[in-house]
Amino acid sequence: MDADRLREVHRLATLTRAVDERLWALSRQGRAGFVLTGRGHELAQIATAMSLRVGVDSAWLYYRDLGVALTMGVTPHEVFLGALGKADDPHSGGRQLTAHFSSRALRIGSVSSEVAGHLPHAVGAAYAHRVLGDGGVAVCWFGDGAASEGATHEAMNFAGVHRLPVVFVCENNGLAISVPLSLQMAAPVAARAAGYGMPGLTVDGTDVDRVWAAASDAMDRARAGEGPTLLEVGVPRMLAHSSQDDESYRTDEERAALVAADPLVALRRRLVDEGVLSQDDVDAEIASTAESVRDDAHRALDAPDPTPDRLHRWLYA
């Protein structure tokens, strides 16, 4: 990645982190009901999302993909409107949990809380991109836990058979809530790819350059009609699964080690070392982001709640 891109990654990661922190604060205050964020996943999310063309390619996110959404152009204010269940949330009108995005302009399919439910949709979108000739590639993010679902298999197999333009990004954080990888699968997720006739790669998800390169290659392959790719990125899950999770299955030491190894902190260290940003740049970015995000949250707190009269709205066309 060149310096401009790296600065952009830093800006987006700082933004994602600020929104993430604010969401947890809102949850602790009892204002946001159910919060899930991707702390530790951000760099992988941002680097993969930067490889797609917003509005042309379609994006199929899962609930942890705050970083993908902010990279694609979802605003923090929208995120807060959703987290607070507000009527003006353009993604679900407060009907769905935090970070359940949906946007026609950005071509983000509606996120569902259901693990792996969206993988077949991404493949269907890729099929539509081909039939309609709209040049789109479908990019689909999901967790290691989702890899065990039947839906994932059927989706990948279908994509492989038809060599569809789809990129599968597995954010492998080693946990499905409390269940460790060893109880989820007996081989890396990427090892599945061969069975679907597609390339499978495992990449360190805290290494933005490698993620970016791998994602860009996969997008190029898809655009060139060479079919799907399965990209597995290894990432840490720095926090509890969600605001409802007591994390009883991890020790304090394990959690402290994750915080100490925060990929965003490591990125900042590197960017300063390499002279891409000065420490002052970094500090200023953090400060100004915190302020704007605080504003965004405040405005959202004041926004109106939904009204019961819309109960039946949008059930049918």
Next chain:
Amino acid sequence: MDADRLREVHRLATLTRAVDERLWALSRQGRAGFVLTGRGHELAQIATAMSLRVGVDSAWLYYRDLGVALTMGVTPHEVFLGALGKADDPHSGGRQLTAHFSSRALRIGSVSSEVAGHLPHAVGAAYAHRVLGDGGVAVCWFGDGAASEGATHEAMNFAGVHRLPVVFVCENNGLAISVPLSLQMAAPVAARAAGYGMPGLTVDGTDVDRVWAAASDAMDRARAGEGPTLLEVGVPRMLAHSSQDDESYRTDEERAALVAADPLVALRRRLVDEGVLSQDDVDAEIASTAESVRDDAHRALDAPDPTPDRLHRWLYA
């Protein structure tokens, strides 16, 4: 395989073929309603079934596994009772289609018409074999078409994670009714195994020695606690999918070529060549089998139909 085993394979294959032919005759006469048989699959079915210990290992068949059932000890008479929907059919009492076996004594789980529905059961049985310490191995047969189902993925993944004693046998005949392999998958079925951390092999399913060796190895691994194996056997589907299939998607030439390459005929040629059997032995076996099978069918035709009073029976314990 030694000569005794080869003679046993021949006996069973001749029996399976005779029952198969009689079933189609009953179907043409309008007496059996829905007939599916495994013509072309027999040798693979018999050689795999011979590797299990009847009554110890559990067997999870699909509808095409007539050869497996006869090898395990299901009688032709029972097959006909089922095909004719008779009350005395011990497998389903005439409730299920032809060759939908079920036997506690033989540890054959109930076959369902549903593709891949039984794979998770086989894995559950393997789990029970381990918990109960009954020494059993679960052996599970299915078609190439079944490999695309989500149930298959979830079952294999679960087996891989827990290194369960289960042998998966995929009878790949290149067709799911009319859908050719190229529209079903982009890689061999056995290529999936790596993704589940188990060995995967592709073997010519008309070569009894190789199938027997591969199946025996897989059984040994399972018994030794080394986990599951995926064994893919390539076989021809010599007939239509079922008695309801017009086979409009295959040409007469394709079908003629399949008949010409009949693996049972080839086996006989080889056994005579190698002196394992004389041509007279073969002819005698065919003739006596035809006669006994005809008898079995006749007795079944005379058996009583179910009566309506048992309508609610066996719905609950």
Next chain:
Amino acid sequence: MTDCNMVEAIRLALLEEMDRDATVVLLGEDVGRKGGVFKASEGLLDRFGAGRVVDTPISEIAIAGVAIGAAMMGLRPVAEFQFADYLHPAYDQLVSQAATMRWRSVGTWGVPVVFRAPFGAVNGGGVYHSQSPEAPYCHTPGLKVVAPSTPRDAHGLLKAAIRDDDPVVFFEHKRNYRTLREDVGGNDDVLRLGTARVDRNGDDVAVITYAGGVHLAREAADAVSSRDGIGVEILDLRTLAPLDHEAIARTVTKTGRALVLHEANRTMGVGAEVAAFVAEELFAELDAPVVRVGAADVHLTYNAVEQAAALPSVDGVAGAIRRLAHY
């Protein structure tokens, strides 16, 4: 004017809609080279090509889910489930995904998919080729459910379903595929979803039914009218969700006696909803209790004896009509 049996009517509707609208695509097991196990898509692969007629792997989750995703991106897929029994593996995609999509995205994403599902008992089908699984889809807000009984309705309703912007589960009774021929009209004969049809007028007893039940009702009505002089009105619901409550109210108000009939097993079938609606909203109109007739609460068999014993019969329906008439 085209004379068709029901499966031909369905094929014609598919063909006309695919001709009319290049975004209509077809996917399912054996729909291409074989033209469908019931031949509902015969010749369509040749006509429209492998881009628009897709022989899928045996993977019902993908069939449903790919159709949903493709619909969101601008296609209007018709997804064929080879037998309605095989909707089950895709249940989640229908009830938790297709049904919620527009609602949960506050109108952003629609799912104009038709899930076609041949259903109902035929001889020798057994428990995996005989089921009538329509009830749970009628319980699912966001889905529409259609079950025609005649070639003309099948044609006009399938066209309507394809043009509809919401997900429609379309049940076709296999036993009716080739039993009856009629003029199905032309390209513009698109019916309206959500409207029942009075199949036969009568003053004494209303039989409210759909799909295979309509034909059973006709036979039973013939029997009781000739032998007992009872005038039976048959209401063919055609769309099961949303129900045409006005039409139900009209026929019950007219007759004061109602029988709800379907082939699905009785407990918790669509008949329960219709009967409950009638009992609650039309209590004062009823001269007799609303009666339900459905299959016994068992599974269907390969052998003909048990299957016949489980299914509603002409005699059984006629008997129930008589008892209602003389209540």
Next chain:
Amino acid sequence: MTDCNMVEAIRLALLEEMDRDATVVLLGEDVGRKGGVFKASEGLLDRFGAGRVVDTPISEIAIAGVAIGAAMMGLRPVAEFQFADYLHPAYDQLVSQAATMRWRSVGTWGVPVVFRAPFGAVNGGGVYHSQSPEAPYCHTPGLKVVAPSTPRDAHGLLKAAIRDDDPVVFFEHKRNYRTLREDVGGNDDVLRLGTARVDRNGDDVAVITYAGGVHLAREAADAVSSRDGIGVEILDLRTLAPLDHEAIARTVTKTGRALVLHEANRTMGVGAEVAAFVAEELFAELDAPVVRVGAADVHLTYNAVEQAAALPSVDGVAGAIRRLAHY
């Protein structure tokens, strides 16, 4: 005597049955190390080991299907679905496999599995953590369906379900997990499946309900009895399949006025079956139409406003009781 809330009662039942019978095993997502997301299996991994308490991958087909196969080979698995909403991916295994197994093998193979499913609306759960999907399982011959409302019933019915030789789908309302404590009895307090319980006696109006509905009914009954002097009888169905028709008949015969209440959406819910049964079999006993109250036919939301508007409320139920009493 053990004082428990409902989730503790469930854990106790699991523990007691696993202690009693080494073939009882537990599997599901997060049931081991985490003790279940609702803590229903807390400590059981330590006590019984990883052989009998299995943290599964996220694969509901396997959870159900592995349980079925294991049951056929001699275990008595309890399969936990983290939320009832996630029964859907396993729907086929429940309705086409578990439900048909004994029947299709003429008694050879039984499936003694309990499919546990926390269901119902809680605050902020949204459409994937709030569903009440019990209806279709009640439509499926071969399954039993249980939905307790109190700690004592949960304990005694779960034990019964585990000991039952047939597949049981066991719905636990999440909102009731920690709201009420009571003595749940001891190891031998095993209840009988298929029996309803009169939760409260009354002469004027019967409320027939289950699970969360019982608590709503109690509040509504309090309101109408103190303010309007209406005597409400509450019948807690407890088992939804098979229904306890005798108990329903008793309460309807006694009161002549019946309201069926549940949290599932109204159309095609269990209420339809109960209402249809009452309307058909107890027509002569009714002084008023049988009324159904259920959620609106929409999905449930994360935001509290729409959720509250969709769900049945105390006021709504009380109003319906009053209208019935004065019909």
